[in-house]
Amino acid sequence: MVSNSASGRRKKEVIMATPAINIGIEENARVEIADGVSRVLADSYSLYLKTHNFHWNVTGPMFNSLHNMFEEQYTELATAVDDIAERIRALGARAPGSYSEYAKLTSIPEESSTPDAQEMIRQLVTGHEIVARTAREVFATADEAHDEPTADLLTERMQLHEKTAWMLRSMLE
Template sequence: MSTNRIGIEESKAQGLADQLNELLAHYQIFYMNVRGYHWNIKGDKFFELHTKFEELYTDLLLKVDEIAERILTLGYRPIHAYSEYMNLSRIPERTNVTDGHQCVKEILDGLSVLIKLERDILEASGEASDEGTNSLMSDYITEQEKTAWMYSSFLGE
Protein backbone atom coordinates (compact mmCIF):
# COMPACT_ATOMS: atom_id res chain seq x y z
CA MET A 1 0.00 0.00 0.00
CA SER A 2 1.53 3.29 -1.08
CA THR A 3 0.84 6.49 0.84
CA ASN A 4 1.10 10.15 -0.07
CA ARG A 5 3.40 12.66 1.64
CA ILE A 6 1.03 13.07 4.60
CA GLY A 7 0.60 9.33 5.17
CA ILE A 8 -2.79 8.73 3.55
CA GLU A 9 -3.22 5.70 1.33
CA GLU A 10 -2.80 6.97 -2.23
CA SER A 11 -6.03 5.53 -3.62
CA LYS A 12 -8.03 7.02 -0.74
CA ALA A 13 -6.29 10.38 -1.14
CA GLN A 14 -7.20 10.37 -4.85
CA GLY A 15 -10.83 9.62 -4.03
CA LEU A 16 -10.93 12.40 -1.44
CA ALA A 17 -9.32 14.85 -3.87
CA ASP A 18 -11.97 13.96 -6.46
CA GLN A 19 -14.76 14.50 -3.92
CA LEU A 20 -13.19 17.77 -2.78
CA ASN A 21 -12.93 18.97 -6.39
CA GLU A 22 -16.62 18.25 -6.82
CA LEU A 23 -17.31 20.19 -3.62
CA LEU A 24 -15.10 23.02 -4.89
CA ALA A 25 -17.18 23.23 -8.06
CA HIS A 26 -20.37 23.47 -6.03
CA TYR A 27 -18.88 26.17 -3.83
CA GLN A 28 -17.79 28.26 -6.80
CA ILE A 29 -21.26 28.23 -8.37
CA PHE A 30 -22.92 28.84 -5.01
CA TYR A 31 -20.50 31.69 -4.28
CA MET A 32 -21.36 33.44 -7.56
CA ASN A 33 -25.08 32.95 -6.94
CA VAL A 34 -24.85 34.54 -3.49
CA ARG A 35 -22.70 37.34 -4.88
CA GLY A 36 -25.44 37.99 -7.45
CA TYR A 37 -28.12 38.02 -4.75
CA HIS A 38 -26.06 40.58 -2.84
CA TRP A 39 -25.74 42.81 -5.90
CA ASN A 40 -29.32 42.52 -7.12
CA ILE A 41 -31.50 42.29 -3.99
CA LYS A 42 -34.42 44.74 -3.87
CA GLY A 43 -37.31 45.36 -1.52
CA ASP A 44 -38.09 46.15 2.07
CA LYS A 45 -35.46 43.75 3.48
CA PHE A 46 -32.70 45.15 1.23
CA PHE A 47 -30.39 46.42 3.97
CA GLU A 48 -30.69 43.32 6.13
CA LEU A 49 -30.27 40.81 3.29
CA HIS A 50 -27.61 42.81 1.45
CA THR A 51 -25.47 42.61 4.60
CA LYS A 52 -26.24 38.92 5.27
CA PHE A 53 -25.45 37.92 1.69
CA GLU A 54 -22.11 39.76 1.89
CA GLU A 55 -21.26 37.88 5.10
CA LEU A 56 -22.18 34.61 3.41
CA TYR A 57 -20.24 35.15 0.18
CA THR A 58 -17.19 36.33 2.12
CA ASP A 59 -17.28 33.08 4.11
CA LEU A 60 -17.81 31.02 0.95
CA LEU A 61 -14.77 32.59 -0.69
CA LEU A 62 -12.66 31.62 2.32
CA LYS A 63 -13.94 28.05 2.10
CA VAL A 64 -13.17 27.90 -1.64
CA ASP A 65 -9.55 28.64 -0.81
CA GLU A 66 -9.47 26.14 2.07
CA ILE A 67 -10.91 23.37 -0.10
CA ALA A 68 -8.43 24.05 -2.91
CA GLU A 69 -5.54 24.06 -0.44
CA ARG A 70 -6.75 20.78 1.08
CA ILE A 71 -6.73 19.19 -2.39
CA LEU A 72 -3.15 20.40 -2.81
CA THR A 73 -2.24 19.07 0.64
CA LEU A 74 -3.50 15.65 -0.44
CA GLY A 75 -1.12 15.89 -3.42
CA TYR A 76 -3.59 16.72 -6.18
CA ARG A 77 -4.58 19.73 -8.26
CA PRO A 78 -7.76 21.71 -7.66
CA ILE A 79 -9.84 22.30 -10.74
CA HIS A 80 -9.91 25.95 -11.69
CA ALA A 81 -11.97 26.30 -14.86
CA TYR A 82 -15.48 27.63 -14.65
CA SER A 83 -16.55 25.21 -17.39
CA GLU A 84 -15.52 22.31 -15.13
CA TYR A 85 -17.42 23.86 -12.22
CA MET A 86 -20.55 24.09 -14.34
CA ASN A 87 -20.19 20.45 -15.43
CA LEU A 88 -19.72 19.12 -11.90
CA SER A 89 -22.13 21.26 -9.89
CA ARG A 90 -25.69 20.24 -9.14
CA ILE A 91 -26.29 23.74 -7.79
CA PRO A 92 -27.75 25.59 -10.75
CA GLU A 93 -26.44 28.94 -11.83
CA ARG A 94 -28.90 31.66 -10.78
CA THR A 95 -29.20 34.99 -12.55
CA ASN A 96 -31.16 38.20 -12.06
CA VAL A 97 -32.86 37.15 -8.82
CA THR A 98 -34.04 40.24 -6.91
CA ASP A 99 -36.71 38.90 -4.53
CA GLY A 100 -35.30 38.38 -1.03
CA HIS A 101 -37.43 35.37 -0.16
CA GLN A 102 -36.51 33.64 -3.41
CA CYS A 103 -32.81 34.35 -2.74
CA VAL A 104 -33.07 32.88 0.74
CA LYS A 105 -34.90 29.78 -0.56
CA GLU A 106 -32.20 29.26 -3.19
CA ILE A 107 -29.49 29.70 -0.54
CA LEU A 108 -31.17 27.01 1.55
CA ASP A 109 -31.31 24.72 -1.49
CA GLY A 110 -27.61 25.30 -2.09
CA LEU A 111 -26.71 24.70 1.54
CA SER A 112 -28.60 21.40 1.46
CA VAL A 113 -26.50 20.22 -1.48
CA LEU A 114 -23.25 21.35 0.16
CA ILE A 115 -24.06 19.69 3.48
CA LYS A 116 -24.87 16.40 1.74
CA LEU A 117 -21.57 16.46 -0.16
CA GLU A 118 -19.68 17.38 3.00
CA ARG A 119 -21.24 14.49 4.89
CA ASP A 120 -20.15 12.12 2.13
CA ILE A 121 -16.60 13.51 2.31
CA LEU A 122 -16.68 13.31 6.11
CA GLU A 123 -17.47 9.61 5.88
CA ALA A 124 -14.74 8.97 3.29
CA SER A 125 -12.15 10.99 5.20
CA GLY A 126 -12.95 9.02 8.35
CA GLU A 127 -12.37 5.76 6.49
CA ALA A 128 -9.07 7.14 5.15
CA SER A 129 -7.91 8.35 8.59
CA ASP A 130 -7.64 11.82 7.06
CA GLU A 131 -8.16 13.98 10.12
CA GLY A 132 -7.43 17.22 8.25
CA THR A 133 -10.23 16.77 5.74
CA ASN A 134 -12.46 15.27 8.42
CA SER A 135 -12.04 18.30 10.67
CA LEU A 136 -12.65 20.73 7.82
CA MET A 137 -15.87 19.01 6.80
CA SER A 138 -17.09 18.70 10.38
CA ASP A 139 -16.55 22.42 10.94
CA TYR A 140 -18.33 23.32 7.69
CA ILE A 141 -21.31 21.10 8.47
CA THR A 142 -21.74 22.50 11.98
CA GLU A 143 -21.60 26.08 10.72
CA GLN A 144 -23.85 25.53 7.71
CA GLU A 145 -26.51 23.65 9.67
CA LYS A 146 -26.82 26.71 11.91
CA THR A 147 -26.91 29.00 8.88
CA ALA A 148 -29.67 26.85 7.36
CA TRP A 149 -31.67 27.08 10.59
CA MET A 150 -31.32 30.88 10.64
CA TYR A 151 -32.29 31.34 6.99
CA SER A 152 -35.24 28.96 7.49
CA SER A 153 -36.33 31.03 10.49
CA PHE A 154 -36.16 34.15 8.34
CA LEU A 155 -38.67 32.49 6.01
CA GLY A 156 -40.88 31.53 8.96
CA GLU A 157 -40.28 27.81 8.44
Protein backbone atom coordinates in the same frame (compact mmCIF):
# COMPACT_ATOMS: atom_id res chain seq x y z
CA MET B 1 20.13 18.18 -18.72
CA VAL B 2 23.30 19.67 -20.20
CA SER B 3 24.16 23.35 -20.53
CA ASN B 4 27.09 25.35 -21.86
CA SER B 5 29.23 27.19 -19.34
CA ALA B 6 30.86 30.54 -20.06
CA SER B 7 34.14 28.83 -20.88
CA GLY B 8 32.52 26.60 -23.47
CA ARG B 9 32.81 23.44 -21.34
CA ARG B 10 29.73 21.37 -20.82
CA LYS B 11 28.57 20.57 -17.33
CA LYS B 12 25.71 18.47 -16.01
CA GLU B 13 22.90 20.00 -14.04
CA VAL B 14 21.33 17.82 -11.39
CA ILE B 15 17.55 17.67 -11.47
CA MET B 16 15.99 16.55 -8.23
CA ALA B 17 12.85 14.44 -8.42
CA THR B 18 9.85 15.56 -6.40
CA PRO B 19 9.44 13.17 -3.47
CA ALA B 20 6.34 11.01 -3.44
CA ILE B 21 3.55 12.05 -1.09
CA ASN B 22 3.82 10.00 2.08
CA ILE B 23 1.31 11.37 4.60
CA GLY B 24 -0.09 8.04 5.77
CA ILE B 25 -2.99 7.89 3.32
CA GLU B 26 -2.81 5.45 0.41
CA GLU B 27 -2.72 7.03 -3.05
CA ASN B 28 -6.07 5.60 -4.17
CA ALA B 29 -7.74 6.95 -1.02
CA ARG B 30 -6.08 10.35 -1.51
CA VAL B 31 -7.38 10.50 -5.08
CA GLU B 32 -10.91 9.51 -4.03
CA ILE B 33 -10.92 12.05 -1.19
CA ALA B 34 -9.51 14.81 -3.42
CA ASP B 35 -12.20 14.07 -6.03
CA GLY B 36 -14.89 14.39 -3.37
CA VAL B 37 -13.38 17.55 -1.90
CA SER B 38 -13.29 18.95 -5.46
CA ARG B 39 -17.08 18.56 -5.51
CA VAL B 40 -17.27 20.43 -2.19
CA LEU B 41 -15.11 23.14 -3.74
CA ALA B 42 -17.33 23.37 -6.83
CA ASP B 43 -20.49 23.54 -4.72
CA SER B 44 -18.93 26.15 -2.42
CA TYR B 45 -17.73 28.32 -5.30
CA SER B 46 -21.07 28.07 -7.08
CA LEU B 47 -22.85 29.05 -3.86
CA TYR B 48 -20.38 31.92 -3.47
CA LEU B 49 -21.28 33.21 -6.96
CA LYS B 50 -25.01 32.87 -6.33
CA THR B 51 -24.76 34.62 -2.96
CA HIS B 52 -22.69 37.44 -4.43
CA ASN B 53 -25.19 37.81 -7.28
CA PHE B 54 -28.04 38.04 -4.79
CA HIS B 55 -26.09 40.58 -2.70
CA TRP B 56 -25.83 42.83 -5.76
CA ASN B 57 -29.40 42.37 -6.94
CA VAL B 58 -31.62 42.05 -3.86
CA THR B 59 -34.46 44.60 -3.59
CA GLY B 60 -37.46 45.19 -1.40
CA PRO B 61 -38.24 45.99 2.22
CA MET B 62 -35.51 43.66 3.57
CA PHE B 63 -32.87 45.13 1.25
CA ASN B 64 -30.45 46.42 3.88
CA SER B 65 -30.51 43.34 6.13
CA LEU B 66 -30.29 40.89 3.22
CA HIS B 67 -27.64 42.92 1.40
CA ASN B 68 -25.46 42.86 4.53
CA MET B 69 -26.22 39.22 5.36
CA PHE B 70 -25.39 38.07 1.84
CA GLU B 71 -22.12 40.01 1.98
CA GLU B 72 -21.13 38.23 5.21
CA GLN B 73 -22.01 34.89 3.62
CA TYR B 74 -20.11 35.38 0.36
CA THR B 75 -17.09 36.73 2.24
CA GLU B 76 -17.02 33.59 4.39
CA LEU B 77 -17.39 31.41 1.30
CA ALA B 78 -14.49 33.22 -0.42
CA THR B 79 -12.21 32.29 2.45
CA ALA B 80 -13.59 28.75 2.55
CA VAL B 81 -12.92 28.01 -1.12
CA ASP B 82 -9.26 28.86 -0.57
CA ASP B 83 -9.03 26.48 2.41
CA ILE B 84 -10.83 23.73 0.48
CA ALA B 85 -8.61 24.12 -2.60
CA GLU B 86 -5.48 24.07 -0.46
CA ARG B 87 -6.60 20.79 1.13
CA ILE B 88 -6.99 19.28 -2.35
CA ARG B 89 -3.42 20.37 -3.14
CA ALA B 90 -2.12 18.93 0.14
CA LEU B 91 -3.63 15.61 -0.91
CA GLY B 92 -1.54 15.79 -4.07
CA ALA B 93 -4.27 16.61 -6.57
CA ARG B 94 -4.90 19.60 -8.80
CA ALA B 95 -7.65 21.86 -7.49
CA PRO B 96 -10.29 22.66 -10.12
CA GLY B 97 -10.43 26.36 -10.83
CA SER B 98 -12.51 27.16 -13.89
CA TYR B 99 -16.19 27.83 -14.43
CA SER B 100 -16.44 24.86 -16.79
CA GLU B 101 -14.88 22.51 -14.23
CA TYR B 102 -17.20 23.78 -11.51
CA ALA B 103 -20.22 23.42 -13.79
CA LYS B 104 -19.38 19.72 -14.27
CA LEU B 105 -18.81 19.09 -10.55
CA THR B 106 -21.44 21.20 -8.77
CA SER B 107 -24.93 20.29 -7.64
CA ILE B 108 -25.88 23.95 -7.06
CA PRO B 109 -28.36 25.14 -9.71
CA GLU B 110 -27.32 28.34 -11.47
CA GLU B 111 -29.60 31.37 -11.30
CA SER B 112 -29.44 33.73 -14.26
CA SER B 113 -32.57 35.75 -13.51
CA THR B 114 -33.28 38.06 -10.59
CA PRO B 115 -35.74 36.38 -8.25
CA ASP B 116 -37.50 38.28 -5.48
CA ALA B 117 -35.91 38.38 -2.02
CA GLN B 118 -37.97 35.46 -0.67
CA GLU B 119 -36.94 33.25 -3.58
CA MET B 120 -33.30 34.29 -3.12
CA ILE B 121 -33.51 33.15 0.50
CA ARG B 122 -35.13 29.84 -0.53
CA GLN B 123 -32.43 29.20 -3.13
CA LEU B 124 -29.67 29.96 -0.63
CA VAL B 125 -31.24 27.59 1.94
CA THR B 126 -31.19 24.88 -0.72
CA GLY B 127 -27.61 25.75 -1.71
CA HIS B 128 -26.29 25.57 1.84
CA GLU B 129 -28.03 22.24 2.36
CA ILE B 130 -26.49 20.90 -0.87
CA VAL B 131 -22.98 21.84 0.28
CA ALA B 132 -23.63 20.21 3.67
CA ARG B 133 -24.82 16.98 1.98
CA THR B 134 -21.84 16.90 -0.39
CA ALA B 135 -19.44 17.41 2.52
CA ARG B 136 -21.21 14.65 4.49
CA GLU B 137 -20.81 12.23 1.56
CA VAL B 138 -17.07 12.91 1.34
CA PHE B 139 -16.65 12.75 5.12
CA ALA B 140 -17.26 8.99 5.16
CA THR B 141 -14.38 8.40 2.72
CA ALA B 142 -12.03 10.72 4.62
CA ASP B 143 -12.96 9.11 7.94
CA GLU B 144 -12.40 5.59 6.61
CA ALA B 145 -8.91 6.60 5.38
CA HIS B 146 -8.10 8.23 8.76
CA ASP B 147 -7.73 11.59 6.99
CA GLU B 148 -8.39 13.72 10.06
CA PRO B 149 -7.46 17.08 8.44
CA THR B 150 -10.02 16.57 5.67
CA ALA B 151 -12.60 15.22 8.12
CA ASP B 152 -12.05 18.29 10.31
CA LEU B 153 -12.44 20.66 7.34
CA LEU B 154 -15.62 18.88 6.23
CA THR B 155 -17.07 18.92 9.75
CA GLU B 156 -16.46 22.66 9.96
CA ARG B 157 -18.12 23.20 6.59
CA MET B 158 -21.14 21.05 7.50
CA GLN B 159 -21.64 22.96 10.76
CA LEU B 160 -21.46 26.33 9.04
CA HIS B 161 -23.75 25.41 6.12
CA GLU B 162 -26.34 23.75 8.36
CA LYS B 163 -26.40 26.79 10.68
CA THR B 164 -26.65 29.21 7.75
CA ALA B 165 -29.48 27.19 6.19
CA TRP B 166 -31.34 27.26 9.52
CA MET B 167 -30.91 31.03 9.87
CA LEU B 168 -32.06 31.69 6.33
CA ARG B 169 -34.97 29.26 6.66
CA SER B 170 -36.09 31.11 9.81
CA MET B 171 -36.57 34.22 7.69
CA LEU B 172 -39.15 32.37 5.60
CA GLU B 173 -41.36 31.33 8.53
